[in-house]
Amino acid sequence: MSKGTRTRELILEEAVALGSQLGLEGLSIGSLASRLGLSKSGLFAHFGSKEGLQVLTLEQAQRRFQQEVFASALGELPGLPRLRRLFSNWLGWVERDLQGGCLMLAASSEYDDRPGAVRDLLVAGQRELRGAIAKAIRQAIDAGQLAPHTDPWQLGFEIVGIVLATHHDHRLLGDARSRARANDAFERLIQAFRPPS
Amino acid sequence: MSKGTRTRELILEEAVALGSQLGLEGLSIGSLASRLGLSKSGLFAHFGSKEGLQVLTLEQAQRRFQQEVFASALGELPGLPRLRRLFSNWLGWVERDLQGGCLMLAASSEYDDRPGAVRDLLVAGQRELRGAIAKAIRQAIDAGQLAPHTDPWQLGFEIVGIVLATHHDHRLLGDARSRARANDAFERLIQAFRPPS
Numbered sequence: 001m002s003k004g005t006r007t008r009e010l011i012l013e014e015a016v017a018l019g020s021q022l023g024l025e026g027l028s029i030g031s032l033a034s035r036l037g038l039s040k041s042g043l044f045a046h047f048g049s050k051e052g053l054q055v056l057t058l059e060q061a062q063r064r065f066q067q068e069v070f071a072s073a074l075g076e077l078p079g080l081p082r083l084r085r086l087f088s089n090w091l092g093w094v095e096r097d098l099q100g101g102c103l104m105l106a107a108s109s110e111y112d113d114r115p116g117a118v119r120d121l122l123v124a125g126q127r128e129l130r131g132a133i134a135k136a137i138r139q140a141i142d143a144g145q146l147a148p149h150t151d152p153w154q155l156g157f158e159i160v161g162i163v164l165a166t167h168h169d170h171r172l173l174g175d176a177r178s179r180a181r182a183n184d185a186f187e188r189l190i191q192a193f194r195p196p197s
Numbered sequence: 198m199s200k201g202t203r204t205r206e207l208i209l210e211e212a213v214a215l216g217s218q219l220g221l222e223g224l225s226i227g228s229l230a231s232r233l234g235l236s237k238s239g240l241f242a243h244f245g246s247k248e249g250l251q252v253l254t255l256e257q258a259q260r261r262f263q264q265e266v267f268a269s270a271l272g273e274l275p276g277l278p279r280l281r282r283l284f285s286n287w288l289g290w291v292e293r294d295l296q297g298g299c300l301m302l303a304a305s306s307e308y309d310d311r312p313g314a315v316r317d318l319l320v321a322g323q324r325e326l327r328g329a330i331a332k333a334i335r336q337a338i339d340a341g342q343l344a345p346h347t348d349p350w351q352l353g354f355e356i357v358g359i360v361l362a363t364h365h366d367h368r369l370l371g372d373a374r375s376r377a378r379a380n381d382a383f384e385r386l387i388q389a390f391r392p393p394s
Contacts, residue, residue, distance in 0.1 A: 021310065023220070023222070023306075023307060025220070025223070026222070100310055101306070101309060101310070105306065106306040106307075108365060108368075108369045109220075109298070109302065109303040109306040109307070110220060110303075110306070111369075112298060112368035112369045113218065113297055113298070113368070119369075122369065123369060123370060126369060126370060127370075153374075153378075154378055154381060154382070157362055157366065157375070157378045157382070158358075158359070158362070158378075158382050160362045160365070160366075161355075161358030161359045161360075161361055161362035161363075161382065162355070162358045163358075164358055164361035164362055164365060165354055165355070165357045165358035165361055166358075168305060168357070168361060169354065169357075171305075171309040171310070172305045172308075172309045172316075172319065172320060172323060173320060173323060173324075177350075178354070181350075181351055181354045181355075184351060185351070185354065185355050185358065188389055192385055192389060
């Protein structure tokens, strides 16, 4: 990595951390500059606008999500092993100690009714994630691990619900049992879609 | 209702609408005053501080939630009928066309890592809701409608997940099928906890 690329990466990592804490809408070039001890004008030249900062920050968080949640799941066999790994990686992601929780989930609440580049990116990221989950489910059906009538989008929707409840209970209620509850829910859900033996 | 009480109520309703749109953190006495065409100093005298405004707004939204989600469910028989009604009332609440979606869910993302009066109120409201769900589940167990080994908190957790996924998909993805998916998920979930026949 060149020194420029490395600096850029460090700035974006700080922006993700700050955005997770304050919300993307609360993230500003001024607050980031003071956190980094850099000049506001230098950062402004880099990002161009507040929306530019928000978009690049969200893209950085999405890239990390892809690496931590998707990429490592691709090492598992297609089908149920990969679906399980996607699920546990995602739970790991939402339960991380990064202050502020998942940037994308927080931003979904902030931007669900604010049209623009940030919302479009969030929707695209969510569609990609849902597509990856549906694909793993389809591969599990093809491998005879799930029943042929399984609706990948329905099952995906329910998996998303388990992750959202875990994130919510872990962060708002500080409930240490949420991970165990999530695993129980996931296993029962998979069981309900097993092929008749 | 006295004229004073009625004015107070109208102001709070506007505050809930504005807070749902901008987030509670984005809600300010200034923005509310300009929406209502009232003087900022008059509203300031009423609410005392930004936190005072946030707390009273959240309490108003929680009162409405109690009326619309809890109170009407109490008209159903204890057990599964009441649990079903709680679920469908809650889905109705998160899918309403109130711009900005559910104030409490949006605020959960905003305040999950900000200690203070707002977070405490959110936690108290969520615990009350979970308690009501667990109670309806226990009554369903007592009535023989759910299996004796059913864990009310586990089943409650999973019901919450379905609602969160519905809210998320409805608001961020504009997915019209989310209500049907939610109902399918709920019925399968209840089926899994039915007593052995």
